[in-house]
Amino acid sequence: MDKMRKRDEKKLIALEQAALDLVQENGLSQLTINxxxxxxxxxxxxxxxxxxxxxxxxxxxxxTAREQLIDSIPExxxxxxxxxxxxxxxxxxxxxxxxxxxxxxxMAALAANPEYLPEALQxxxxxxxxxxxxxxxxxxxxxxxxxxxxxxxxxxxxxxLQWLYQVRAQNQVVVASAELDxxxxxxxxxxxxx
Amino acid sequence: MDKMRKRDEKKLIALEQAALDLVQENGLSQLTINxxxxxxxxxxxxxxxxxxxxxxxxxxxxxTAREQLIDSIPExxxxxxxxxxxxxxxxxxxxxxxxxxxxxxxMAALAANPEYLPEALQxxxxxxxxxxxxxxxxxxxxxxxxxxxxxxxxxxxxxxLQWLYQVRAQNQVVVASAELDxxxxxxxxxxxxx
Amino acid sequence: MDKMRKRDEKKLIALEQAALDLVQENGLSQLTINxxxxxxxxxxxxxxxxxxxxxxxxxxxxxTAREQLIDSIPExxxxxxxxxxxxxxxxxxxxxxxxxxxxxxxMAALAANPEYLPEALQxxxxxxxxxxxxxxxxxxxxxxxxxxxxxxxxxxxxxxLQWLYQVRAQNQVVVASAELDxxxxxxxxxxxxx
Amino acid sequence: MDKMRKRDEKKLIALEQAALDLVQENGLSQLTINxxxxxxxxxxxxxxxxxxxxxxxxxxxxxTAREQLIDSIPExxxxxxxxxxxxxxxxxxxxxxxxxxxxxxxMAALAANPEYLPEALQxxxxxxxxxxxxxxxxxxxxxxxxxxxxxxxxxxxxxxLQWLYQVRAQNQVVVASAELDxxxxxxxxxxxxx
DNA sequence: CATGAATGAGCTTTCATTCAT
DNA sequence: AATGAATGAAAGCTCATTCAT
Numbered sequence: 001m002d003k004m005r006k007r008d009e010k011k012l013i014a015l016e017q018a019a020l021d022l023v024q025e026n027g028l029s030q031l032t033i034n035x036x037x038x039x040x041x042x043x044x045x046x047x048x049x050x051x052x053x054x055x056x057x058x059x060x061x062x063x064t065a066r067e068q069l070i071d072s073i074p075e076x077x078x079x080x081x082x083x084x085x086x087x088x089x090x091x092x093x094x095x096x097x098x099x100x101x102x103x104x105x106x107m108a109a110l111a112a113n114p115e116y117l118p119e120a121l122q123x124x125x126x127x128x129x130x131x132x133x134x135x136x137x138x139x140x141x142x143x144x145x146x147x148x149x150x151x152x153x154x155x156x157x158x159x160x161l162q163w164l165y166q167v168r169a170q171n172q173v174v175v176a177s178a179e180l181d182x183x184x185x186x187x188x189x190x191x192x193x194x
Numbered sequence: 195m196d197k198m199r200k201r202d203e204k205k206l207i208a209l210e211q212a213a214l215d216l217v218q219e220n221g222l223s224q225l226t227i228n229x230x231x232x233x234x235x236x237x238x239x240x241x242x243x244x245x246x247x248x249x250x251x252x253x254x255x256x257x258t259a260r261e262q263l264i265d266s267i268p269e270x271x272x273x274x275x276x277x278x279x280x281x282x283x284x285x286x287x288x289x290x291x292x293x294x295x296x297x298x299x300x301m302a303a304l305a306a307n308p309e310y311l312p313e314a315l316q317x318x319x320x321x322x323x324x325x326x327x328x329x330x331x332x333x334x335x336x337x338x339x340x341x342x343x344x345x346x347x348x349x350x351x352x353x354x355l356q357w358l359y360q361v362r363a364q365n366q367v368v369v370a371s372a373e374l375d376x377x378x379x380x381x382x383x384x385x386x387x388x
Numbered sequence: 389m390d391k392m393r394k395r396d397e398k399k400l401i402a403l404e405q406a407a408l409d410l411v412q413e414n415g416l417s418q419l420t421i422n423x424x425x426x427x428x429x430x431x432x433x434x435x436x437x438x439x440x441x442x443x444x445x446x447x448x449x450x451x452t453a454r455e456q457l458i459d460s461i462p463e464x465x466x467x468x469x470x471x472x473x474x475x476x477x478x479x480x481x482x483x484x485x486x487x488x489x490x491x492x493x494x495m496a497a498l499a500a501n502p503e504y505l506p507e508a509l510q511x512x513x514x515x516x517x518x519x520x521x522x523x524x525x526x527x528x529x530x531x532x533x534x535x536x537x538x539x540x541x542x543x544x545x546x547x548x549l550q551w552l553y554q555v556r557a558q559n560q561v562v563v564a565s566a567e568l569d570x571x572x573x574x575x576x577x578x579x580x581x582x
Numbered sequence: 583m584d585k586m587r588k589r590d591e592k593k594l595i596a597l598e599q600a601a602l603d604l605v606q607e608n609g610l611s612q613l614t615i616n617x618x619x620x621x622x623x624x625x626x627x628x629x630x631x632x633x634x635x636x637x638x639x640x641x642x643x644x645x646t647a648r649e650q651l652i653d654s655i656p657e658x659x660x661x662x663x664x665x666x667x668x669x670x671x672x673x674x675x676x677x678x679x680x681x682x683x684x685x686x687x688x689m690a691a692l693a694a695n696p697e698y699l700p701e702a703l704q705x706x707x708x709x710x711x712x713x714x715x716x717x718x719x720x721x722x723x724x725x726x727x728x729x730x731x732x733x734x735x736x737x738x739x740x741x742x743l744q745w746l747y748q749v750r751a752q753n754q755v756v757v758a759s760a761e762l763d764x765x766x767x768x769x770x771x772x773x774x775x776x
Numbered sequence: 777c778a779t780g781a782a783t784g785a786g787c788t789t790t791c792a793t794t795c796a797t
Numbered sequence: 798a799a800t801g802a803a804t805g806a807a808a809g810c811t812c813a814t815t816c817a818t
Contacts, residue, residue: 048788
């Protein structure tokens with residue numbers, strides 16, 4: 001039993017890694033099950049043991065990437081000042097985006113082409129995760145936010161961050177530490193009251 | 195000669211419209227030359243008279259969309275205050291995004307999947323156009339900007355705007371006038387010195 | 389225009405002939421689009437210009453076979469005695485079955501596996517055609533039939549005929565003229581009053 | 583040993599039942615080893631312990647169905663009148679067809695697609711079993727039959743019976759007792775001298 | 777210039793069968 | 798004996814592109 005499970009894990013991880021690599025290299029539209037299987041070192045039919053179809057496969061990988069990048073971020077310490085909490089979460093996003101640029105690219109590609117995903121997931125493409133949501137709620141309750149419109153907060157905080165990291169990864173340029181500082185400062189000015 | 199040109203124009207416009215419609219309806223990945231030609235009411239072979247291949251076709255349509263949405267924006271009046279100029283250009287972007295949501299969607303889809311475009315265009319997917327570039331230059335010279343890092347300015351001004359309009363178009367919800375006001379206010383706080 | 393239509397016809401006929409041959413040789417379950425196209429000398433994709441999918445293709449060929457074997461039979465002369473009319477139609481069936489054994493085999497194979505056919509056709513697998521139907525009606529009105537149950541008449545007249553011709557074709561044995569005479573005599577005894 | 587045999591029997595019966603069900607539900611062409619094993623609650627590999635390959639498996643199930651429907655019929659009492667013996671056997675067929683419509687359907691499907699069966703069985707698809715064969719022999723010796731051509735007798739007696747029961751099972755309509763009486767009467771008229 | 781027909785290459789998916797345990 | 802995982806081969810189907818007219 002254990003051995004079987006181990007094999008599962010290996011194949012799954014191989015498929016996952018191959019998918020991230022291929023999308024990074026050639027774009028989502030070039031990701032086919034054949035290429036994926038070949039790259040992962042498994043047979044095409046094997047992929048269909050683990051996943052129902054291509055959409056299901058992409059959906060799972062998408063969820064994994066999303067979890068790694070977003071859902072894994074812990075809620076910040078409630079004792080800290082709200083703006084510090086915001087900064088902490090922003091830095092956590094940035095850290096994740098920086099560590100896993102392929103996952104970031106993969107997630108972004110699927111968010112821009114939701115028709116690849118199973119219908120159940122097509123509406124679930126926001127960058128907002130539980131940690132940032134908590135911060136926003138706290139900021140709202142403390143009346144420190146300029147707006148209660150969550151879309152606008154995402155637009156001025158998470159979207160810029162994601163866009164910057166993705167553009168830079170595409171061009172293989174790093175985001176300098178000072179740039180991140182500045183982006184967070186700008187986002188903070190944008191969404192918090194003076 | 196005139197007749198021919200007119201025919202050209204008609205077919206081109208038909209192809210363009212069909213492409214925008216189909217991408218809106220089914221996503222970029224579902225856009226095939228056969229479907230495109232059928233929808234446009236021309237033969238597949240005709241498309242290959244006007245364009246070398248699919249990438250070339252998409253490239254041209256992409257340029258057209260980009261022009262309509264971005265390059266058409268006039269440079270603002272140099273006499274106005276810089277922040278007013280910024281607001282003016284932001285409102286022009288917003289106006290265009292609002293008027294041509296399909297073009298916006300088309301442009302964004304291609305920006306997220308540059309592998310569809312001819313190589314020559316693959317680096318040219320920024321939202322920055324001449325009008326906004328002029329404003330940034332002026333603001334920089336007047337030392338009114340918090341940063342001289344253009345990427346950060348795009349990240350905090352144009353990206354949020356585009357994202358908001360695109361998300362709303364996808365969900366068929368309009369961007370309220372007050373929302374636009376607020377987004378511009380937030381972007382202004384983000385990039386201009388206090 | 390004419391030339392195009394001619395090409396159509398040629399390809400269609402080639403596909404049709406190839407389908408009959410392949411089913412005859414290897415059975416319906418071995419009939420694949422690839423083999424069919426190869427045998428017909430066209431590309432796979434070409435088959436999909438003429439037909440929507442495999443079921444549609446089989447449906448059309450099935451209809452063609454059915455027409456050739458059944459629907460083409462003329463209604464017999466109303467002046468003749470009913471039993472003579474019956475014999476005439478039975479002989480017409482027999483003649484067709486004899487002339488087009490591949491079509492007979494093809495039709496029978498599909499009737500036994502209606503899941504291959506488009507849903508619209510799945511209920512339409514009877515041997516009864518307009519000619520025999522007319523005879524049955526006339527016999528009924530003249531009160532010469534032992535039963536008004538059409539199923540029973542088919543069971544005792546057309547099914548035996550078809551079965552005999554098909555079994556013989558499979559074993560490459562001809563139906564002797566005397567056998568046909570006898571079968572018709574037996575069927576006549578079965579369905580007509582003494 | 584006994585345990586094993588019992589397990590064998592259980593698995594075999596499960597496979598058999600699953601095959602009948604699946605063919606009934608989706609047609610023979612949709613019957614795959616994977617689906618069969620899943621439905622029977624055994625592993626695919628297990629099926630290959632009991633049977634050499636798919637044809638062998640189908641062959642065995644076919645034989646079982648055939649036995650249940652045909653070979654199990656006892657020879658009728660030689661003291662009875664021949665036509666009564668004939669009727670008795672016909673009623674036995676009818677009874678079996680009625681009791682086991684799935685087996686009937688399964689047998690008919692394979693008879694129409696012998697390419698699924700092992701070559702050794704491909705010629706063995708007649709409805710004629712020992713009981714009816716005995717009756718025919720006796721009728722022949724007693725010179726009561728219109729013909730000594732066995733094919734014609736099958737064509738006018740067993741084929742109609744099978745066809746009627748199968749069509750009715752497909753349409754989920756029962757064969758009324760009066761219908762059966764009439765069919766036997768017609769078949770009797772067809773094959774016996776007046 | 778314009779076209780519908782045609783196609784090689786490649787797609788997603790499934791199959792009968794075997795392997796490792 | 799029994800199994801779930803694995804797979805090469807092949808299925809149905811579609812695509813970007815070209816050809817004949």
